[in-house]
Amino acid sequence: xxxxxxxxxxxxIIVVAVGYxxxxxxxxxxxxxxxxxxxxxxxxxxxxxxxxxxxxxxxxSMQWNASTLDLRFRLANFAGSGGVDVTYNGVLPxxxxxxxxxxxxxxxxxxxxxxxRTLMTSCPSxxxxxxxxx
Amino acid sequence: MIELGALALRLALxxxxxxxxxAVAGARLRRTDVVASSRAAAYAVNALVVVAxxxxxxxxxxxxxxxxxxxxxxSSTLPTQYVAAALWGGQQGSLLFWTLLLTTMSTVVHLQNRxxxxxxxxxxxxxxxxxxxxxxxxxVFVTDPFERLPVPAREGADLNPLLQNYWMMIHPPSLYLGYxxxxxxxxFGMAALVTGRLGDVWIRTTRRWTxxxxxxxxxxxxxGARWAYEVLGWGGYWAWDPVENAAFMxxxxxxxxxxxxxxQEKRNMLKMWNMVLVLLTFTLTIFGTFLTRSGVVSSVHxxxxxxxxxxxxxFLAVVIAVSVALLYVxxxxxxxxxxxxxxxxxxxxxxxxxxxxxxxAFATFWGTVxxxxxEAVRGIKITVGPPFFNKVNTPLGxxxxxxxxxxxxxxxxxxxxxxxxxxxxxPIVAGVLTGVALLGAGLVGNYYAIVCFSLAAFVIxxxxxxxxxxxxxxxxxxxxxxxxxxxxxxxxxxxxxxxxIIHVGVVLAFVGIAASAAFRVEEQRTMRAxxxxxVGGFALTYKGMRQADNPHVASMLAEIxxxxxxxxxxxxxxxxxFYKRQQQPTTEVAMRTTWREDLYLVLGSYDQESxxxxxxxxxxxxxxxxxxxxxxxxxxxxxxxxxxAAEQRALAAALAVEERGLAVWSE
Numbered sequence: 001x002x003x004x005x006x007x008x009x010x011x012x013i014i015v016v017a018v019g020y021x022x023x024x025x026x027x028x029x030x031x032x033x034x035x036x037x038x039x040x041x042x043x044x045x046x047x048x049x050x051x052x053x054x055x056x057x058x059x060x061s062m063q064w065n066a067s068t069l070d071l072r073f074r075l076a077n078f079a080g081s082g083g084v085d086v087t088y089n090g091v092l093p094x095x096x097x098x099x100x101x102x103x104x105x106x107x108x109x110x111x112x113x114x115x116x117r118t119l120m121t122s123c124p125s126x127x128x129x130x131x132x133x134x
Numbered sequence: 135m136i137e138l139g140a141l142a143l144r145l146a147l148x149x150x151x152x153x154x155x156x157a158v159a160g161a162r163l164r165r166t167d168v169v170a171s172s173r174a175a176a177y178a179v180n181a182l183v184v185v186a187x188x189x190x191x192x193x194x195x196x197x198x199x200x201x202x203x204x205x206x207x208x209s210s211t212l213p214t215q216y217v218a219a220a221l222w223g224g225q226q227g228s229l230l231f232w233t234l235l236l237t238t239m240s241t242v243v244h245l246q247n248r249x250x251x252x253x254x255x256x257x258x259x260x261x262x263x264x265x266x267x268x269x270x271x272x273x274v275f276v277t278d279p280f281e282r283l284p285v286p287a288r289e290g291a292d293l294n295p296l297l298q299n300y301w302m303m304i305h306p307p308s309l310y311l312g313y314x315x316x317x318x319x320x321x322f323g324m325a326a327l328v329t330g331r332l333g334d335v336w337i338r339t340t341r342r343w344t345x346x347x348x349x350x351x352x353x354x355x356x357x358g359a360r361w362a363y364e365v366l367g368w369g370g371y372w373a374w375d376p377v378e379n380a381a382f383m384x385x386x387x388x389x390x391x392x393x394x395x396x397x398q399e400k401r402n403m404l405k406m407w408n409m410v411l412v413l414l415t416f417t418l419t420i421f422g423t424f425l426t427r428s429g430v431v432s433s434v435h436x437x438x439x440x441x442x443x444x445x446x447x448x449f450l451a452v453v454i455a456v457s458v459a460l461l462y463v464x465x466x467x468x469x470x471x472x473x474x475x476x477x478x479x480x481x482x483x484x485x486x487x488x489x490x491x492x493x494x495a496f497a498t499f500w501g502t503v504x505x506x507x508x509e510a511v512r513g514i515k516i517t518v519g520p521p522f523f524n525k526v527n528t529p530l531g532x533x534x535x536x537x538x539x540x541x542x543x544x545x546x547x548x549x550x551x552x553x554x555x556x557x558x559x560x561p562i563v564a565g566v567l568t569g570v571a572l573l574g575a576g577l578v579g580n581y582y583a584i585v586c587f588s589l590a591a592f593v594i595x596x597x598x599x600x601x602x603x604x605x606x607x608x609x610x611x612x613x614x615x616x617x618x619x620x621x622x623x624x625x626x627x628x629x630x631x632x633x634x635i636i637h638v639g640v641v642l643a644f645v646g647i648a649a650s651a652a653f654r655v656e657e658q659r660t661m662r663a664x665x666x667x668x669v670g671g672f673a674l675t676y677k678g679m680r681q682a683d684n685p686h687v688a689s690m691l692a693e694i695x696x697x698x699x700x701x702x703x704x705x706x707x708x709x710x711x712f713y714k715r716q717q718q719p720t721t722e723v724a725m726r727t728t729w730r731e732d733l734y735l736v737l738g739s740y741d742q743e744s745x746x747x748x749x750x751x752x753x754x755x756x757x758x759x760x761x762x763x764x765x766x767x768x769x770x771x772x773x774x775x776x777x778x779a780a781e782q783r784a785l786a787a788a789l790a791v792e793e794r795g796l797a798v799w800s801e
Binding site for chain 1: 496497721
């Protein structure tokens with residue numbers, strides 16, 4: 001029994017190590033994941049913090065400068081209303097277009113502009129995410 | 135024709151239900167004729183699913199756009215090989231394909247065990263067919279692959295362009311073979327629990343199946359990485375996407391199981407743990423299918439909107455509840471007959487290897503489902519990205535790499551100081567020297583990578599030492615020349631030396647992953663024709679844009695001249711394609727691979743009016759060694775899966791004991 005107890009201690013060390021890594025990992029790397037409507041209702045509270053927002057690129061809102069790679073568009077909700085202005089610098093993902101669902105990750109500033117660090121098109125499950133029939 | 139497919143699926147469902155009922159009744163009533171009829175029903179299920187799959191494949195190849203599935207995932211201009219691949223390109227088809235693989239494996243299992251494992255087989259049938267019922271019910275009642283459109287479409291919507299790639303043709307089948315292969319050891323595990331025959335027969339019977347499943351899971355993961363690397367064009371091969379994690383988690387659990395069964399075979403220990411692992415592996419395969427199929431985590435739509443989600447969760451809940459109940463009931467029989475004597479023993483090393491693998495699986499699981507959990511608990515979705523997974527899994531992975539060097543050579547039961555000295559002096563020296571040499575060569579900055587290279591040298595040294603000593607011993611004992619001795623050495627114990635070869639492959643993959651993660655160079659530049667950009671010793675000159683066009687795709691190719699040290703060494707063509715049917719652009723990476731590094735070029739964007747082109751260039755060191763590691767793992771698995779005479783005898787002996795027990799039991 002004594003030997004087994006020693007083993008339980010050894011196993012516990014690993015379990016605690018894994019738990020600790022997960023705990024600190026979550027604390028240091030997690031960001032809020034909000035829909036655009038949730039974001040709009042609490043945008044002042046999350047200003048300055050890293051946040052991930054899902055929405056739809058509003059029609060006729062996309063301004064793209066191919067020489068400076070500057071992008072500006074309006075992230076609206078799925079009904080196409082409301083929204084926030086988003087800026088981004090970099091190459092556009094292939095699937096990015098007006099009317100598409102996208103996820104932006106970055107920070108919102110009090111000047112009313114969301115500066116996106118990353119731009120994800122809404123099927124990051126590259127294989128195939130189910131599209132519910134609505 | 136289409137009606138035939140739909141009918142076949144319905145009949146298959148009925149036959150599968152019969153197979154389950156007859157198997158249980160036959161076993162309970164000890165009626166061999168009833169058990170035989172359940173076996174026949176299982177064969178029939180397989181045959182019917184083959185018919186259904188053939189009907190769907192035929193509809194695809196004939197471009198029958200009156201079928202919703204065909205219209206949604208193929209088109210008349212899609213190249214034929216991708217039309218066939220569309221069989222698993224969409225949801226309904228992939229579930230049907232799952233069922234096809236499952237029922238085919240069930241047939242093979244039943245044929246292999248016609249005259250063996252009489253007590254276990256009815257419950258193996260029950261488990262496999264219950265799983266088949268679940269998938270058949272999904273295809274019959276929830277997502278019918280044979281659903282017709284109200285009005286036949288004139289043309290199909292085409293397969294997602296990202297899937298129109300040869301890696302994508304072999305990646306899903308390989309992964310599915312791995313997923314489905316895991317249900318065989320699980321079925322035998324369940325049968326062992328139900329019948330209380332918890333010796334090592336079920337483990338020896340399924341060893342090859344476990345290896346088979348592990349093999350295809352490994353290949354499936356690597357092919358998926360290769361596909362992402364080549365097709366997605368962001369410069370890397372692994373992003374900790376939920377879909378990738380879905381394939382990675384069962385692999386981890388299966389790897390743990392593969393190792394811990396050895397402890398049960400040799401020392402009659404860890405019986406309970408093995409059951410838990412086989413259950414974990416199976417549930418993770420179902421969970422993985424669920425993740426890829428429901429989009430529960432990645433989707434912006436909430437979980438309840440997903441049509442398949444509740445069914446999968448329900449099935450998982452049933453599987454877990456039944457298995458845990460069985461484990462609880464059989465708890466006394468699962469008690470170990472031996473104890474672990476010392477930390478410094480092979481049993482101890484394997485146990486820690488197992489805990490690390492399960493730890494990585496748990497961390498990955500936690501990170502993957504975290505948004506769902508946080509939404510349920512706190513009412514708000516919180517998500518973690520790649521930094522989380524890298525941060526948590528890197529130290530665990532390195533610890534695992536270390537155990538890979540220790541586990542196979544440390545003594546059973548208890549190591550003496552002499553044993554440790556003999557086995558580990560040279561490898562430790564090799565590891566330390568490697569680390570010092572790398573630091574001396576100025577490779578500072580990323581300590582994880584240096585630790586990884588040192589550990590890699592340590593592991594390789596233990597393996598080389600094993601081969602060397604084994605060969606020398608045979609040379610001395612049998613008077614054989616070195617090459618013959620080496621071949622005989624491996625042949626005598628294929629499982630062991632095949633395992634070492636697999637480990638070499640894993641080490642190579644570790645090295646490639648560490649190097650490309652730590653020392654990658656990345657540059658993005660907007661250029662005019664004639665401009666040159668310097669990236670990590672390469673001079674890249676943009677010569678101009680070329681265009682190509684066919685009915686299926688239009689493409690633009692940037693001509694990039696690559697020079698090093700003033701000499702032109704290659705011309706590369708990163709490309710943007712535009713798939714006309716889907717109105718979607720895709721990126722085609724241009725790559726130049728050497729043993730040292732990949733030069734990876736992406737055409738970021740092109741502005742027709744100004745003539746400005748944005749080029750993204752990546753230099754990814756040592757990536758090729760990941761794929762080479764994969765090939766080595768394949769070779770190692772082939773070596774270790776070939777049966778040896780000694781092993782056949784061990785299985786025969788275990789079966790004989792079992793049959794004698796059975797004879798006593800039926801008197």
